[in-house]
Amino acid sequence: MSLDxxxxxxxxxxxxxRRDIVARLSVADATVNQLAEPYQMSVQAVYKHLRVLEEAGVVSRSPGPQPRPVHLEIGALDLMDEWIERYRRQAEDRYQRLDRVLAAMSDTNEEESQS
Known part of the structure; x- marks a missing residue:
């Protein structure tokens, strides 16, 4: 998967x-009608949401007759997780370096005050 x-x-x-649909699909596959049940919107509106999720590779529906279950595609979530984790590690590394600098400064200040 690319950056695009x-x-x-x-x-x-x-x-x-769409986030709620993804959360519900993380529990189990569902048909469009099942996904539409809790919302105050038409089935056609849910189809529009699903089309956006499908185009992004987040969900898929197998070809065949209706009703076709909607399936969560883990690969798209893995891509997000990898991207987020890379920057989380960089931020954690930066904070750990700052902690070491502050600890060294604190140690130096304590030594100077004891002299």
């Missing part, structure tokens, strides 16, 4: 309804 795909995944998940 990552942008599509983040854009698709920017909508709270």
């Amino acid at each position: 795909t990552l942008s599509k995944v983040f854009a698709a998940l920017a909508d709270p309804t």
Whole structure:
């Protein structure tokens, strides 16, 4: 998956309804009608949300007759996780370096005050 795909995944998940659909699909596959049940919107509106998620590679539906279950594609979430984790590690490394510098400064100040 490319960076462009990552942008599509983040854009698709920017909508709270689509995030909720993903959360529900993380528990089990579901048909469009099942996904539409808790929302105050038409099935067609849910199809539009699913189309955005499908284009981003977050969900898929197998070809065949209706009703077709919607399936969560873990690869898109893995891509996000890898991207986030890379920057989380960089930030943690930076904070650990800062902690070491502050600890060294504190040790130096304590030694100077004891002299």
